[in-house]
Structure formats: structure tokens, C-alpha cells
Amino acid sequence: MKKESYYITAENLAAVGKDNIPAELISNTHLIYSSPATLSFNSPGAQGFGVKRAGLAIPGSVMLLVAPGCCGRNTTTLSELGGYSERMFYLVMDETDIVTGAHLKNIPQAVEEICKCTSSMPSVVMICITCVDALLGTDMERVCRKAMDRVNIPVLPCYMYALTREGRKPPMVHVRQSLYSLLKPMKKKLDTVNILGYFAPLMETSELYDLLHHIGMKKINEISRCKDFDEYMHMGEANFNLVLNPEARFAADDIMKRLNIPSAELIRLYQIDKVQNQYKIFTSALGTSFDDQKYYNEAKKVIDELKAAYPDVTFAVGEAMNANSFELSLALLRYGFKVAEIYASLTAEDFVYIRKIAKLSPKTKIYSNLEPTMIYYDCSEEKIDITIGKDAEYYHPDCVNVPWNEDVQPFGYAGIKKLFEELKHSLDCFGKEV
Amino acid sequence: MKGLRKYIPPFAPDQSGAASVLYKLGGIIVICDAGGCVGNVCGFDEPRWAAEKSAIFSAGLRDMDAILGRDDRLVAKLADAAKKVEAKFAAIIGTPVPSVIATDYKAIKKMSEKKLDVPVITIETTGMDLYDVGAEKAYLEMFKTFAKDGFTVDEESIGVIGTIPLDVSDLKAADKIEMTLKSEGFKNVYCYGMGADLSKVEAAGSVFKNIVVSPAGLKAAQYLKERFGTPYEVYYPLVGDILQDEIKEQFKNFEGKKVLVIHQQVIANSIRDKINENVNSDVTVASWFMLKDELKESQDISLTEEDQFVELVEQGNYDVIVGDNILKRAIPNFKGRYVGTPHFAVSGKMCMI
Numbered sequence: 001m002k003k004e005s006y007y008i009t010a011e012n013l014a015a016v017g018k019d020n021i022p023a024e025l026i027s028n029t030h031l032i033y034s035s036p037a038t039l040s041f042n043s044p045g046a047q048g049f050g051v052k053r054a055g056l057a058i059p060g061s062v063m064l065l066v067a068p069g070c071c072g073r074n075t076t077t078l079s080e081l082g083g084y085s086e087r088m089f090y091l092v093m094d095e096t097d098i099v100t101g102a103h104l105k106n107i108p109q110a111v112e113e114i115c116k117c118t119s120s121m122p123s124v125v126m127i128c129i130t131c132v133d134a135l136l137g138t139d140m141e142r143v144c145r146k147a148m149d150r151v152n153i154p155v156l157p158c159y160m161y162a163l164t165r166e167g168r169k170p171p172m173v174h175v176r177q178s179l180y181s182l183l184k185p186m187k188k189k190l191d192t193v194n195i196l197g198y199f200a201p202l203m204e205t206s207e208l209y210d211l212l213h214h215i216g217m218k219k220i221n222e223i224s225r226c227k228d229f230d231e232y233m234h235m236g237e238a239n240f241n242l243v244l245n246p247e248a249r250f251a252a253d254d255i256m257k258r259l260n261i262p263s264a265e266l267i268r269l270y271q272i273d274k275v276q277n278q279y280k281i282f283t284s285a286l287g288t289s290f291d292d293q294k295y296y297n298e299a300k301k302v303i304d305e306l307k308a309a310y311p312d313v314t315f316a317v318g319e320a321m322n323a324n325s326f327e328l329s330l331a332l333l334r335y336g337f338k339v340a341e342i343y344a345s346l347t348a349e350d351f352v353y354i355r356k357i358a359k360l361s362p363k364t365k366i367y368s369n370l371e372p373t374m375i376y377y378d379c380s381e382e383k384i385d386i387t388i389g390k391d392a393e394y395y396h397p398d399c400v401n402v403p404w405n406e407d408v409q410p411f412g413y414a415g416i417k418k419l420f421e422e423l424k425h426s427l428d429c430f431g432k433e434v
Numbered sequence: 435m436k437g438l439r440k441y442i443p444p445f446a447p448d449q450s451g452a453a454s455v456l457y458k459l460g461g462i463i464v465i466c467d468a469g470g471c472v473g474n475v476c477g478f479d480e481p482r483w484a485a486e487k488s489a490i491f492s493a494g495l496r497d498m499d500a501i502l503g504r505d506d507r508l509v510a511k512l513a514d515a516a517k518k519v520e521a522k523f524a525a526i527i528g529t530p531v532p533s534v535i536a537t538d539y540k541a542i543k544k545m546s547e548k549k550l551d552v553p554v555i556t557i558e559t560t561g562m563d564l565y566d567v568g569a570e571k572a573y574l575e576m577f578k579t580f581a582k583d584g585f586t587v588d589e590e591s592i593g594v595i596g597t598i599p600l601d602v603s604d605l606k607a608a609d610k611i612e613m614t615l616k617s618e619g620f621k622n623v624y625c626y627g628m629g630a631d632l633s634k635v636e637a638a639g640s641v642f643k644n645i646v647v648s649p650a651g652l653k654a655a656q657y658l659k660e661r662f663g664t665p666y667e668v669y670y671p672l673v674g675d676i677l678q679d680e681i682k683e684q685f686k687n688f689e690g691k692k693v694l695v696i697h698q699q700v701i702a703n704s705i706r707d708k709i710n711e712n713v714n715s716d717v718t719v720a721s722w723f724m725l726k727d728e729l730k731e732s733q734d735i736s737l738t739e740e741d742q743f744v745e746l747v748e749q750g751n752y753d754v755i756v757g758d759n760i761l762k763r764a765i766p767n768f769k770g771r772y773v774g775t776p777h778f779a780v781s782g783k784m785c786m787i
Contacts, residue, residue: 001520031464031491031515034476034483038469038492059647068530070471070561072439074478076760076782085763090439094562098534103437110438131468135500135534162468163497163531257695370494371513375487 005377008342011362014355018348025346025368037320037369037391051160052128054175056087057199057223058182059232060123063158064110065131066103071160089114098132106144111147111155123229124153124182126158134161154182169250176251179223180401185259186236191218194238196252196263197245200224200407206414207295208266211279212242214290226288240264244411253389268411269322270331270419272299275412295413302420303335310427313337316382316396318389319344319369321404322415326353328388331416333360340382343367343391386427388419400430439740441764445722446600446779448559448568449469450479451650452527453490454598455572456480459580459632461552462491462515462524466508466537471529471561479565480781481599488580493526496773500535505542505753513549521526522632523553523580527568533560555579565600565779566650566698566723571606573626573654577638581658585640591622593641593664594671595655596648598627601698601777604785607672611647614671626651643667649724668729671677676775676785685712687771688754693717694747696737698775699729705756705775720746722780758783 006024008016016022023029030036051294052075054062065072069092077225091110097103111125125147129140140157147155159174176196193212195202201224202208226232241263243252252263266282269275276296283290306313313347315332317339319325325344330353332339339361344350345368357364367374369391379396386400387393393401402422404410410418449465456463465472476483483490493508512524526542539556546554555575559568573595594616597608604610610630613681615623624634624641639662646655646668654665674681680688680712688709695702695709696716702719709717719725720735720743737743747755747765755765759774759783776783 001518003520006518028494028496029511030494032469032472032494033463034472034490034492039473039477058740068447068561069444069564070449070474070530072444072473073447073450076443076478088443090437090444092437092444093441094437095533095560097437098562106435106437110435113435113438114440130470130530131500132530132534134497134529160470161497162470163500164619165469165494166496367690372489373518375489 005367005373005375006378007248007365007367009362010354010358010364010366013366014351014358018351019393021346021348024371024373025366025371027345027368030370031123031372032370033372035369035374035391037318037389037396039095044268051158051171052088053084054172054199055126055128055158055178055181056084058124058126058229059125059226060120060229062087062089062124063126063128064089064091065128065130066093066107066112066133067128067160068093069152071130073087086118087206093132098136099315101136101138104138107143108150111148115151115153115428123155124154124156126178127158127159128160131163134159134163156181157226164298168199171246173247173250175293176248176365177254180235180251180255181336183233183236183255183259186234188261189219190239191216192221192238193217193219194221194241194261196243196248196376197220197243198224198409200409202409202411203414203417203418206411207292208412210288210295211283211292214286215283215286216422225265238262242266243408244268268323268415270328271334272296272303272331272413275416278413292413299413299416299420302417302424306420306424307336309424310385311336313385313427314383315339316341316343316384316387316399318387318390318392320391321389322406323404324350324353325389326350326357329353329364330357330360333357333364339364341365341367341395343369343389343395345370386423388423400426403427435741436739442740442761446479446565447474447561448563448565448571449527449529449561450475451557451565451569451598451600451779452557452572454480454565454600455576455627456525457488457490457571458628458630459523459576459635460521461489461525461632462512462521463488463518464493464508464524464528464623465490465524465529466493466495466532467529468492468495468531479600480778481605481778481784483764485488489521489603491515495531500531502533503537505537505545509542509545509549512546516550516552520666521552523555524550525713526556527553528557528559528561533562534763553579557667564723566648569596569598569600569627569648569650570653570724573651574633574657576626576635577654577657580635581638581661582633582636583639585637587642587664588622588640589642590620590636591624593638593644593658594623594625595644595646595666596627596651596700597625597629598648599784600779601627601648601650601701602670602672603783604672604675604774610675613670615645619665619763626654634646638662644654645669645671647671647700649726649729652726652729668700668703669707670701670704673701676701677708680773685709688715689713691715691753693749693754693756694750694752696720696722697753698723698779699725703729718780744765
């Protein structure tokens with residue numbers, strides 16, 4: 001038995017094409033190896049924003065997790081993060097509940113008890129249900145309406161159906177739709193925009209705010225910056241929604257249907273010229289323009305500084321971070337760095353990057369974090385200087401690492417600038433720690 | 435209200451207990467789930483995962499697998515993994531999804547054994563029981579499947595059953611127990627669940643006696659007694675470590691006091707014994723987990739609901755409570771002395787000794 005982890009080079013992957021992706025890179029064809037990235041993939045509630053934490057994005061909301069005990073177990077970690085222990089409640093199901101559905105009858109009373117024990121009345125109670133109720137076909141919307149009658153505040157379903165992860169509407173898509181489902185039609189304000197996609201705010205320094213101000217937006221709403229429920233409800237006044245994460249498309253479509261608020265989409269990029277293009281296309285579509293040269297120059301300067309200081313540095317890029325692994329890898333290659341390895345869950349959409357990576361760096365190895373043979377990954381086979389992402393650090397524990405996984409979201413030139421500053425700072429500091 | 439937890443998060447589930455027992459044995463461990471359960475096991479309930487790799491995989495079940503009962507796909511995935519990953523056995527551990535769709539584990543075992551060259555065991559956990567139930571099933575299955583006949587009893591060898599981190603809350607517990615028992619004259623100490631590998635499980639019939647340190651290990655010890663005649667004792671050898679501060683103060687805070695000890699039953703009983711050795715006090719053991727009749731005193735209490743726990747403390751007039759600190763959230767009005775004693779299966783916190 002060969003004890004080696006599976007990989008494919010970028011040139012070979014590009015050659016086979018998106019219609020012939022090797023089974024090793026398709027997660028539903030094999031058992032799923034438990035690497036750190038898998039932990040984020042499988043149980044995002046444990047790290048970053050999973051369904052549970054995301055479901056609490058509405059200001060003043062609390063959550064009742066109705067599930068077998070195992071589904072709420074890792075929420076102890078979440079509860080330890082500031083303020084969540086007072087916002088998470090559990091209705092633990094047993095086998096009798098599954099057979100009789102008795103837990104559903106108890107939900108209204110449980111909601112009432114929760115509202116009595118919180119220091120102030122919650123704005124919303126989110127009822128989070130899991131795979132078990134997915135299989136039972138529970139009509140949670142009906143149960144929520146019953147609970148709402150008892151407490152006179154909104155009670156919303158929130159679906160943590162891991163079974164549907166690769167389906168049409170995976171849990172992280174569903175939860176985004178739930179979060180905005182309370183918004184009601186309001187009189188439109190032409191100078192108001194909603195940013196959809198993330199559960200934490202964009203970094204303060206992102207030029208996107210300046211761009212939006214420049215095009216006449218005075219009020220920029222993000223759910224994570226809403227101080228209270230009332231401010232959240234005023235998101236219904238927006239002129240348009242700006243979607244920054246494709247997982248928010250369903251939510252944006254739903255808002256369009258219900259509130260007649262249209263949306264535009266931008267994506268997070270690390271290729272500086274593509275950032276510039278994207279802004280140009282966006283502002284042109286709105287019949288305006290935005291002078292972004294200052295921001296471009298600032299970001300370019302930081303990239304150049306890293307390149308000057310560490311011209312031959314070799315990267316390994318993971319996926320448990322705030323970037324598309326392939327787009328970021330392509331950006332690094334285009335800036336003249338080496339990317340030896342990428343650990344990521346491949347999708348057909350990534351081939352737009354794969355083909356370009358294959359041209360610039362055909363021997364770059366592409367691994368799946370989820371594939372069983374990753375248990376044999378041997379870091380000595382490749383010389384890596386720096387890793388990006390916590391999962392990449394797992395494979396190269398002795399290298400410089402930039403986790404790049406903070407809650408506050410990098411975006412645009414400011415994101416590029418901050419990343420390259422962190423990369424340089426980490427390389428500068430490596431070996432200096434006592 | 436039944437099942438409602440307002441202050442205390444849920445405890446470690448049965449699949450975590452089962453996975454923990456098998457963690458060090460060198461098998462492929464498949465958690466038969468959609469992904470979240472194995473995330474809980476590796477990301478939370480299995481502290482060894484961060485430091486040492488183990489072939490623990492998710493079955494990656496999807497809705498159509500569950501709806502159509504596509505067990506053959508699971509078997510095919512397992513067979514594929516077994517070709518690529520060296521393993522001494524394969525274990526399939528249940529979760530709520532197979533429980534709801536009534537998966538036939540015996541059939542999966544038979545189908546898998548036809549495709550694999552190694553033994554296959556299945557642990558029928560449901561995600562709805564607590565960790566000790568899963569651990570108990572796994573210990574029993576482990577010894578039934580792997581313990582070999584024909585060993586002669588070695589008076590210098592001793593087994594310790596129940597040392598998973600969820601129970602002993604200390605990753606160095608196996609080393610410490612080994613040191614303690616070696617100081618008592620034993621040369622070979624096999625800590626099942628933490629230090630012992632599969633060869634030690636195979637040699638379970640050779641030990642002079644077993645020590646049971648968790649109620650989850652009791653059935654396995656009884657099985658080994660029946661099969662090999664191995665006697666067993668039930669106590670936790672490291673109780674002195676847990677009560678270090680109290681020992682320094684000669685248990686003066688417990689003298690004449692009404693004491694409630696909340697832990698897994700064996701550790702709680704050993705704490706009670708230690709207190710009673712030193713001072714006169716009225717000690718009650720309570721546990722959220724198994725309370726075995728043969729280890730139980732008449733006043734001991736089985737905890738099932740958060741409301742019941744709050745009521746017990748409010749009406750019990752206890753002067754001292756020994757328990758995991760996370761439980762304090764539910765009893766803010768308790769004015770007595772609270773001795774924090776981590777229980778990993780409860781809070782996910784380790785002993786800091």
C-alpha cells in the first residue's frame with residue numbers, strides 16, 4: 001500500500017477539465033477525512049460563522065436549537081465567544097420525540113420559558129433544526145407560527161441540514177435567506193444600500209465604502225453593524241442590495257421578490273487588476289465612475305514591498321480563510337511568487353482560475369482537504385516558506401503562517417493591502433520570536 | 435421542562451464516547467453522518483485529534499443516501515478508503531441520521547466484511563444517548579472482537595478500563611495511572627481507551643486484574659471476568675490529583691458538611707470515599723451519566739433535566755458542591771462552596787493539574 005496523499009498538478013487538472021474532475025476531488029465519492037479544513041467544512045459552527053452563529057446575526061435575537069444533544073455539543077465553544085452563552089438555548093430531543101413528534105408540541109412552551117429567563121425580551125427567536133427534522137419532514141414554519149402566538153415576537157426557522165450541504169440550497173444559503181426574511185416593504189430611500197453576504201462587517205478601511213459614498217449612498221447597511229432590531233428592519237428601505245458572497249444570492253432574490261429591492265454582485269478578489277476591472281464595470285453599469293487609483297497604488301505598493309523583500313518565497317494556500325484558494329493562488333502567481341501547493345475543495349467554477357494557474361505554474365499540486373489519503377500528507381516533500389489559512393498550517397506546522405480567517409471581512413484593495421502587510425510582517429518576524 | 439437547557443449546553447454524545455474508545459487502536463473509524471457529528475467529535479470531544487492523526491472519517495451522507503437507504507455507497511466508500519489507508523480494522527459508528535432511517539448495521543457489517551480484508555465492527559450509537567453509553571458499547575465490542583484466547587495470566591500486568599479523555603479529563607491520566615500502578619508493583623499497565631493499542635486489547639486475557647475507572651467500563655470488565663476469569667476493582671487511582679487543594683487543607687471545608695459530588699459515577703464515588711476517609715460529612719453523589727446499581731448508594735441521584743438539577747440544589751441545602759464549573763451557570767443563587775472539578779464530557783474543559 002502506497003502511503004501517500006493524492007494530488008493532481010494544475011496542468012493535469014486543467015487538461016482533464018471540469019467535466020472529468022478526479023473522484024478524489026469530489027467529496028461525495030469518498031469518505032471525508034477529518035482535517036482542520038474539514039472541521040470548518042463539516043461543522044462550521046465550531047469555527048467562524050456556521051449556521052448557529054450566523055442565525056444570531058439579527059440584533060437582540062436568541063436561538064433555540066431543537067435537536068439531539070450531539071448537534072448542540074460544539075456550541076459550548078460558541079457560547080464562550082462574547083455574549084453567545086446568554087443567546088443559545090437547547091431543546092434536546094430523544095428517541096421518543098422522534099417517534100412521537102412530542103418535541104414539536106413543546107417548542108412553543110420552550111420559547112415562552114426562554115423569553116421569561118432572558119434579561120430583556122429578545123427581538124426574535126430563531127428555531128434551529130437539524131438533519132433529524134429534515135428526514136422527518138417537519139413543518140417548522142407552522143410550529144414557529146404557534147410559538148409566535150405565545151410570545152408575540154417573531155419566531156423564525158433556521159435549517160442546519162448538513163445532509164443538504166451539496167444541494168440546491170445548502171444550510172449557509174438558507175440561513176442568509178432566513179436572516180432577511182423579516183424585512184418588510186418600506187418606502188425606498190435612494191441613498192441607502194444593503195451589503196449582503198457576511199455576518200461580520202467589512203474592514204473599516206475598505207474602499208468599497210468610499211465607492212458607495214461616491215455614487216451617492218449615504219446609508220450603508222450591514223446586518224452586523226445594525227445596533228438594534230429597529231435599525232435592522234430599516235434595511236427594508238434600501239435602494240439596492242450589494243451581494244458580496246454568492247451564498248447570499250438566494251436571500252437577494254427573495255428580497256427582490258418580496259420587497260422589490262434589486263441587487264448587484266461583487267466578489268472578493270486578490271488580483272489587483274481584476275479588482276480595478278470589477279469596480280469599473282460596476283460603476284459603469286450605474287452610469288458613473290470612481291477614481292480608485294489611490295487605493296490601487298496603496299495596495300500595489302504593499303505587494304511590491306513583499307516582492308522586493310522576499311522575491312523567492314514559496315506559498316502553500318489552504319481554504320479555511322477569507323479568500324477563494326484558487327483565485328488567491330493565481331494572484332500570488334501573477335505577482336511573481338511561487339505557489340507549490342493548494343489544499344481546497346474544488347468546484348467547476350474554479351476552473352476559470354485552474355486553467356490560468358496551469359499556464360503560470362503547471363506543477364502546482366492541488367490536494368483535497370477532504371480526501372482520506374491526506375492522513376499521509378508529508379510536509380517534507382515540498383519546500384514551503386509560508387502558508388495561508390489554518391488548514392495549510394496543519395500540513396506545514398513549522399512554516400510561517402498567516403491564518404487570514406478573522407471575522408471582520410477583507411474586501412477590495414484594502415483586503416489585498418492588509419493581506420500582503422500581514423504576509424510581510426509574518427515573514428519579517430519569523431525566527432525572531434524568543 | 436423535559437429536554438430544555440437554558441444554561442448548560444448539551445453533554446458529549448454517545449458517538450463521541452464510542453469514537454474515543456477506538457481512537458488509538460489503528461482502525462478506520464467511520465462516523466456514519468452527514469458531517470456535523472464528526473466535526474463535533476474531532477473539533478470538540480476528542481482532544482487528542484489536535485495532536486495526533488487518526489483515521490477518523492465522516493461517511494459524508496447526503497439527503498438522497500438517507501432517503502434511498504444507499505448503504506452500498508457507504509460500503510463502497512469504506513472499501514475504497516481501506517485500499518488507500520492502512521488499518522487493522524474498520525469501525526462504523528452510528529449517529530442520528532442512521533438512527534432515524536433505521537439503518538441495518540448488521541447488514542452493513544456483513545457487506546463490508548465481504549469487501550475488506552480486516553475485521554469490521556459496528557457501534558449502534560444514535561447521537562441521542564450520552565457519551566458513556568457509546569463508550570460502554572465500544573469497550574464491549576472491542577473486547578468481544580479483538581481479545582484473544584490462549585494467553586496465560588501475567589501477575590505483573592494490569593488493565594485499566596475507562597480512561598478516555600471524556601471520562602478522565604486529563605490527557606496525561608494514562609501516564610499517571612501507569613506510574614501509580616507501577617509503584618504498586620505492576621510492570622505492564624494497559625490503559626484501554628487512552629494508552630493501550632490493539633495488541634494490548636488482544637492480550638486482555640493476560641492481565642492479573644482490571645481496574646474500572648468509569649461506569650462505562652463496568653460491563654466490559656464483567657465480560658472479561660466471565661470470559662477469562664479476570665477479577666476487577668472499581669475506583670479512580672488519581673482521585674488525589676483531583677482533590678489536591680482539599681487534601682492540602684485536610685478537607686477542613688468538608689467537615690460536618692452536606693456535600694453534593696457531581697461527576698461520572700466512579701470518579702464521584704472515589705471523591706466521596708476520599709472525603710469520608712478524612713472527615714465526617716454527608717456526601718451524596720449525583721450524575722448526569724450512568725449510575726450503576728452495584729456502585730450506587732441509596733441517596734445517590736440520577737440527573738436528567740436541568741430543572742431537576744436546579745431544584746436539587748435549591749432544595750438540598752448543600753454546603754459544598756464538587757462539580758464541573760459550567761454547571762454553576764444554572765445555579766447562580768447557590769451560596770455555598772463550589773469546588774470546580776472538570777469533567778471533559780460536560781464542559782469540554784481539561785484538568786489543569
